[in-house]
Amino acid sequence: MEDDAPFEKIAISGPTLASLIQRSISSPCDIDGLLFGHVTRVTHSSLSDDSSSPSSSELLIPTVTSLISSSHTLSFYDPLGRLHLPSLRRLLPPSPAPSTTLLGFFIARRNTPLRPSMREFAVSLSLLSQTLTLDPKDPLSPLLSPSPPPSVFLLLSSSLSSLSFHTHEYRAFQLRRRSGDPALEPRSLDVVNIGPAFHSQYSAFSPNSPFPWLPVPTEVGGEGEKGRESSNCMRRVAKEQQQRGLDACSQGFEVGRLSRLMGSDAANYTAEMEDLYGKMLGKLESLARAVEKSSAKILEQENRNIKLRWKVAGSD
Amino acid sequence: MAIDSLPPLIHAQLSHLLTHSPLSIKVDRIWSGCNNSTYSDRFTLLIPFCLDYIKWDVIYNAQFPMAAPDIIFSPEDEDFLPFLMASQGEEEIPSTKSSLADWNYKDPARLLSLIHELRDIYTSYQRKRVGEIDDARLKFEINTVLSREGIEVYLVSGSEKPEEVKFAVPLLNMDLNKLVHGCPWRHQQKIYLQVIFPVAKKYSLAPAPRIKLVASSELRTFFSIEDVKLPPWLDGMCMAEYLPTFEENLGQQILEAVVSVNARRRFIEALAPLFGRPVEADPVFCRRATVLAASGVFTFLVHFSIPTQFPKQQPTLMMQSSQHFNSQGAPVMSRPIIDFPWSPRWEASQMVERIHEFLVEELGWFEGPRGVAIWREGRSRWVPCECCRSSRYLGWAFGKEMRKCAKWKEGFSVACRRNSIFPGHWSLVLVENKSGPESMKKG
Numbered sequence: 175m176e177d178d179a180p181f182e183k184i185a186i187s188g189p190t191l192a193s194l195i196q197r198s199i200s201s202p203c204d205i206d207g208l209l210f211g212h213v214t215r216v217t218h219s220s221l222s223d224d225s226s227s228p229s230s231s232e233l234l235i236p237t238v239t240s241l242i243s244s245s246h247t248l249s250f251y252d253p254l255g256r257l258h259l260p261s262l263r264r265l266l267p268p269s270p271a272p273s274t275t276l277l278g279f280f281i282a283r284r285n286t287p288l289r290p291s292m293r294e295f296a297v298s299l300s301l302l303s304q305t306l307t308l309d310p311k312d313p314l315s316p317l318l319s320p321s322p323p324p325s326v327f328l329l330l331s332s333s334l335s336s337l338s339f340h341t342h343e344y345r346a347f348q349l350r351r352r353s354g355d356p357a358l359e360p361r362s363l364d365v366v367n368i369g370p371a372f373h374s375q376y377s378a379f380s381p382n383s384p385f386p387w388l389p390v391p392t393e394v395g396g397e398g399e400k401g402r403e404s405s406n407c408m409r410r411v412a413k414e415q416q417q418r419g420l421d422a423c424s425q426g427f428e429v430g431r432l433s434r435l436m437g438s439d440a441a442n443y444t445a446e447m448e449d450l451y452g453k454m455l456g457k458l459e460s461l462a463r464a465v466e467k468s469s470a471k472i473l474e475q476e477n478r479n480i481k482l483r484w485k486v487a488g489s490d
Numbered sequence: 491m492a493i494d495s496l497p498p499l500i501h502a503q504l505s506h507l508l509t510h511s512p513l514s515i516k517v518d519r520i521w522s523g524c525n526n527s528t529y530s531d532r533f534t535l536l537i538p539f540c541l542d543y544i545k546w547d548v549i550y551n552a553q554f555p556m557a558a559p560d561i562i563f564s565p566e567d568e569d570f571l572p573f574l575m576a577s578q579g580e581e582e583i584p585s586t587k588s589s590l591a592d593w594n595y596k597d598p599a600r601l602l603s604l605i606h607e608l609r610d611i612y613t614s615y616q617r618k619r620v621g622e623i624d625d626a627r628l629k630f631e632i633n634t635v636l637s638r639e640g641i642e643v644y645l646v647s648g649s650e651k652p653e654e655v656k657f658a659v660p661l662l663n664m665d666l667n668k669l670v671h672g673c674p675w676r677h678q679q680k681i682y683l684q685v686i687f688p689v690a691k692k693y694s695l696a697p698a699p700r701i702k703l704v705a706s707s708e709l710r711t712f713f714s715i716e717d718v719k720l721p722p723w724l725d726g727m728c729m730a731e732y733l734p735t736f737e738e739n740l741g742q743q744i745l746e747a748v749v750s751v752n753a754r755r756r757f758i759e760a761l762a763p764l765f766g767r768p769v770e771a772d773p774v775f776c777r778r779a780t781v782l783a784a785s786g787v788f789t790f791l792v793h794f795s796i797p798t799q800f801p802k803q804q805p806t807l808m809m810q811s812s813q814h815f816n817s818q819g820a821p822v823m824s825r826p827i828i829d830f831p832w833s834p835r836w837e838a839s840q841m842v843e844r845i846h847e848f849l850v851e852e853l854g855w856f857e858g859p860r861g862v863a864i865w866r867e868g869r870s871r872w873v874p875c876e877c878c879r880s881s882r883y884l885g886w887a888f889g890k891e892m893r894k895c896a897k898w899k900e901g902f903s904v905a906c907r908r909n910s911i912f913p914g915h916w917s918l919v920l921v922e923n924k925s926g927p928e929s930m931k932k933g
Contacts, residue, residue: 202525203553246554253558253590255573284523286532286549286562292608293560296573356574480553487555487595488498 177352181361182216182233184326184346188367190238195342197243198282198330202480207243208250208265209277209326211236236277236326237366242266245476247281255296257304278326278349285333288345290358298327298349299356325349327358426453493520495530497555503601504533511602513538513609514677514706518545524552531555537609540644540658541684541704544612548601558593559601561608566648572611619645620655625689627696627728628655634730635659640680653689658682658704659729661737662744669748670712672774681705681715681740685729698723711775713747714798747798751776753838754796757805760838764846765792783849788813792849804832807845 754776
C-alpha cells in the first residue's frame with residue numbers, strides 16, 4: 175500500500191483556535207466536533223551540487239478555517255469509534271462553501287493526558303477509511319472524499335490547577351498509513367494570526383469561513399396527495415416567514431433611500447448618512463440583545479436537560 | 491477523591507469491577523473533568539499484568555453517565571491499538587462482539603468485561619511485540635514455552651535502559667485455594683516464576699536470565715516463597731529444561747506446607763488442657779493463637795506465632811501484660827521468646843507441657859511492677875538460679891550475671907517462694923531493690 179503524503183504542519187487561523195478554546199472552557203463537559211478548511215500543496219525542491227537530478231517532494235499543509243462543535247462527545251460516532259453517518263449528515267452543511275472540505279475532527283477533554291485515547295484513534299481511522307469507501311451518490315461524498323481524505327486530529331486538554339491558572343494544551347496529529355499500518359503522528363500546529371509578523375502569511379491565506387448554516391426543520395411529508403399538499407403548504411409558510419424575517423432586517427434601508435445619496439438630494443448627504451448609520455447601530459444593538467436573550471434561553475434549556483439526564487441516570 | 495464522588499451508574503460499574511474481578515485491580519486516583527465538579531468521572535486503574543501493573547485512565551463523562559467510557563493507555567503503550575488489532579482478525583473477539591458495541595449503562599458488569607476484554611488483547615499485543623524481536627534465544631524460548639496456559643510476556647523497552655523481556659510463568663497445575671479447608675482468599679492464588687531475559691545484542695554472548703519466585707502476599711501465611719531455594723540456571727539452559735524439575739520440587743514443598751498446617755492445628759488444640767481455650771486463634775492456617783493466663787491477681791496474654799516451617803521451627807512466644815501500660819498507653823510486652831525446650835519429634839501435648847512449665851518460671855518477672863519495669867528497660871536475661879537449687883531460671887536485668895542470688899550485691903536481696911495459682915509446683919524468685927525502683931532503672 176502506498177504511504178500517505180505527510181503533512182508539513184497543520185495550520186489554524188487564530189480566531190478559529192480561539193473559538194475552539196472558548197468552546198471547550200465554556201462547555202460543562204468534554205466535547206467533540208468537526209474541522210473544516212482547505213489543503214495547500216507546497217513543493218519543495220532541493221538542488222544540490224552533488225546530485226545531477228534535483229529531487230522535489232510535495233508536502234501538504236491543511237489549514238483549519240472553521241469548525242462545528244457539539245455539546246458532548248460521541249456526537250457522530252459510537253463507543254467503538256465507528257462513524258454514525260446519519261449524525262454526521264446532520265452535523266455537516268448540506269451545501270458546503272466552495273474550497274471548504276472536511277479536514278478532520280477535534281476532541282476537547284479536561285484534565286487528561288495529551289495522548290490520543292483508544293476511541294480517538296478508532297474515530298480517526300474510521301473517518302479516513304469510511305470516506306474512501308463512500309458511495310459517490312451519497313450526499314456526504316463531495317465533502318467527505320476529497321483528496322487527501324480527512325486525517326487531522328486536534329486534541330485539546332485544559333486543566334484548572336488553581337483558580338488563578340488555566341492551562342490550555344493542544345496537540346495536532348495526522349493519521350498516516352505507512353506500509354499499511356495507520357498511526358497518529360504528531361504535527362506542529364501553526365497558528366495564523368493578524369499582525370505585522372504574520373502579514374505575509376495572512377495575505378497568502380484565504381479566510382473562508384462561511385456564514386453559519388442554520389438548518390430549517392423540514393418535516394418529511396407522508397404518502398399520498400394530502401401529505402404532499404400539506405408539505406407544500408408548510409414549505410410555503412416557511413418561505414413566507416423567511417421572507418418576512420429578511421424584510422424586517424432591511425427595513426429602513428430600502429433601495430429608494432440609496433438614491434437620495436445621489437443627484438439633487440446629495441446636499442443632505444451627511445445627514446442621510448448619519449441617519450442610516452444611527453439606524454444601523456440601533457439594529458445591531460437589538461440584534462445583540464436578541465442573541466443575548468436566546469443564549470440565556472439556551473443555557474436555561476441546557477441546565478434543564480442536565481437535570482433530566484441526571485434524573486434518568488439516578489444521580490439526582 | 492473518593493470512589494463515592496462518582497455518579498451512581500459509574501460508581502456501580504467501578505465497584506463491581508473491584509469486587510468481582512479475579513484480578514486484584516486497584517484504583518490509583520479519581521478525579522473530575524467537569525466544570526462544576528460535583529461528580530468525578532475519570533479514574534486511573536492499576537491492572538496486574540505480567541507480575542507488574544499497567545496504568546490505564548478510564549474516561550467517563552459525568553454529564554452523560556449513560557455513555558460508554560474511553561480509555562487512555564500509558565505512554566509506553568502508544569502503539570497498542572486494540573480496535574485495530576481486533577478488526578484485523580488476530581483476536582477471537584471481533585469488534586462487533588465487544589462490550590462497547592452495545593453499551594448498556596444499567597449493567598454494572600460492563601466495565602469489568604471491557605477491561606478484561608482489553609487486557610486479553612493487550613496480552614496478545616505483548617506476545618506479538620516479543621515475537622518480533624530478533625534474538626535467537628528468545629525465539630526458541632517463545633516457541634517452546636508460550637503454549638503453557640496463562641503465561642504472560644512483556645517487552646520492557648526505553649531509551650535509557652537496555653531491552654528486556656519479562657516472562658511470568660504460572661507454576662503448579664493445582665488449585666492452591668482448595669488445599670486448605672476454609673481458605674479466605676478471594677483471588678485465585680498462583681505462584682509465578684519471573685524470568686527476565688536481556689535482549690542480546692548481535693554477536694554477543696547471551697547473559698543468563700534473572701529468576702525470581704513471585705506470589706501474592708496473601709499466600710505468605712500458608713507458604714513462604716522466600717524459603718524456596720531456586721536451582722541455579724546453568725549455561726545454555728532453556729526454560730523448558732528448567733521448569734519441570736523445579737516445579738516437581740516446589741509441588742513437594744507445597745504438600746509439606748499442608749502437612750504443617752495440620753501439625754499447627756494439633757498444637758493449638760493441645761493448648762486447651764493446660765492454658766484453657768485460646769482467646770483468639772487463626773482457624774484456617776493456624777499461624778497464631780493467644781491464651782489468657784493469670785498468676786494471682788496478675789493476668790496476662792501469651793501470644794503464640796507459629797512459623798510455616800512448624801514443627802521444624804518452634805513457635806515464638808510473646809507475653810503481654812493486661813495490667814501495665816507504657817508511657818504511650820500500649821500494653822507492656824515481653825521480648826519474643828524462643829529459648830524454651832523444644833524438639834520437633836515431641837507430641838503436640840508434650841510441646842505444650844514444656845512451654846507451660848517454662849512460662850511458669852518466666853512469671854517471676856512478670857508478677858510485680860518491678861518486673862515490668864525491667865522489661866521496659868529491655869535488658870532482661872535468663873540465668874539459672876542457684877539459690878533454690880532447682881536449676882530454674884530467673885530474670886536478670888543488671889548487666890552482670892549472678893547465679894547465687896542469696897549472695898546478692900549489697901542493696902538487693904533475693905527470696906524464693908512457692909506459688910500455687912497455676913497447677914503444678916515451682917519456685918518463684920523475687921528480686922527486691924532496697925534503694926527503690928529509680929536506681930534499678932538506672933542500673
